[in-house]
Amino acid sequence: MASEDSTINSLVERASEGDRRSVARLLTLVERGGVSAEIIAEATHPLAGKSHVIGITGAPGAGKSTLTASLARDLAESDHTPAVLAVDPSSPLTGGAILGDRVRMEEATEAGAFIRSMATRGHAGGLALAVPGMVRVFDAFGFNPVIIETVGVGQVEVDVASAADTVVVVVTSGWGDAVQANKAGLLEIADLFVVNKADRPGANDARRDLELMIDLSQVTGQAVRRPEIVMTTATEGKGLNELKEAVSEHHQFLIQEDQMPLRRSKRWKAEVRSRLEYLLSEFSKESIDNLEENQESSPSSVANDLAKNLLKKDELG
Numbered sequence: 001m002a003s004e005d006s007t008i009n010s011l012v013e014r015a016s017e018g019d020r021r022s023v024a025r026l027l028t029l030v031e032r033g034g035v036s037a038e039i040i041a042e043a044t045h046p047l048a049g050k051s052h053v054i055g056i057t058g059a060p061g062a063g064k065s066t067l068t069a070s071l072a073r074d075l076a077e078s079d080h081t082p083a084v085l086a087v088d089p090s091s092p093l094t095g096g097a098i099l100g101d102r103v104r105m106e107e108a109t110e111a112g113a114f115i116r117s118m119a120t121r122g123h124a125g126g127l128a129l130a131v132p133g134m135v136r137v138f139d140a141f142g143f144n145p146v147i148i149e150t151v152g153v154g155q156v157e158v159d160v161a162s163a164a165d166t167v168v169v170v171v172t173s174g175w176g177d178a179v180q181a182n183k184a185g186l187l188e189i190a191d192l193f194v195v196n197k198a199d200r201p202g203a204n205d206a207r208r209d210l211e212l213m214i215d216l217s218q219v220t221g222q223a224v225r226r227p228e229i230v231m232t233t234a235t236e237g238k239g240l241n242e243l244k245e246a247v248s249e250h251h252q253f254l255i256q257e258d259q260m261p262l263r264r265s266k267r268w269k270a271e272v273r274s275r276l277e278y279l280l281s282e283f284s285k286e287s288i289d290n291l292e293e294n295q296e297s298s299p300s301s302v303a304n305d306l307a308k309n310l311l312k313k314d315e316l317g
């Protein structure tokens with residue numbers, strides 16, 4: 001453990017001096033989870049909290065990677081040091097991408113952005129633990145903003161929303177049919193909407209549908225701030241400036257309305273909850289594996305006893 005500590009300490013030190021390879025190694029350790037991830041969380045927590053965290057989510061193929069890469073490049077070229085965390089099985093760095101997308105990500109990297117992909121599976125404790133931990137690493141070492149790109153599918157989308165200050169939901173024409181069931185969910189997480197592929201027919205209808213949905217939600221008082229709608233053609237860079245402005249305006253809104261502390265505290269609590277749920281599920285697994293198989297007691301009485309035992313524990317692990 002001591003050597004693990006000192007390795008991490010020196011990585012943290014070098015990362016603070018701007019060494020990107022050390023940042024990359026820290027990210028890998030956090031992604032893997034376990035003890036190292038915990039040590040890194042301890043070390044980076046006091047350093048973090050300055051970066052604007054932007055979540056970009058939406059259906060597969062909506063154009064998230066194209067938008068993210070262009071945005072990251074643009075920011076890097078205008079004196080920012082953006083980082084991208086692509087939580088997307090089909091993102092350019094994890095394969096399956098067409099050449100144009102890969103080139104865009106490479107251009108963003110050359111401009112100075114730090115781009116990192118992660119798989120959606122295989123993290124101890126799930127994405128809900130790995131993503132905030134990795135964002136914290138970026139934040140701690142001066143990357144700002146931190147952009148999380150993620151496929152909008154149920155829980156992943158919600159997890160990412162809880163990790164971001166500004167959530168951008170990307171839709172294309174026909175979105176209303178595809179996500180019929182989850183319109184309320186989209187509205188709940190979206191701070192702003194992008195209608196991408198504005199070069200295609202139906203984009204204006206998509207915008208109108210969104211406006212309508214937002215109008216309705218405003219009547220019922222669900223939304224706090226009316227989410228802006230930006231039209232983009234990501235492949236041509238059209239609407240990118242408007243998107244950058246809308247994101248920055250939302251950030252300003254959070255600061256001016258003193259909403260940042262609230263978002264951060266929600267995020268902090270969400271992470272505490274994920275961690276607690278992880279610990280509890282590990283404990284359950286272990287306890288259940290160790291049960292005698294005679295089935296003499298009722299399941300609920302056994303569960304109650306196990307829970308009582310857990311509450312008496314003073315060591316975790």
Ligand SMILES: Nc1nc2c(ncn2[C@@H]2O[C@H](COP(=O)(O)OP(=O)(O)O)[C@@H](O)[C@H]2O)c(=O)[nH]1
Nearest residue numbers: 060061062063064065066196197198233234235
């Ligand atoms: N016509 C058109 N195609 C686009 C636009 N934006 C992205 N695409 C294409 O849509 C496909 C999916 O884009 P990608 O960024 O990988 O989507 P993601 O799955 O949401 O990350 C790619 O072939 C892009 O080149 C756009 O504004 N117009």
Ligand SMILES: [Mg+2]
Nearest residue numbers: 064065088091
């Ligand atoms: Mg993608």
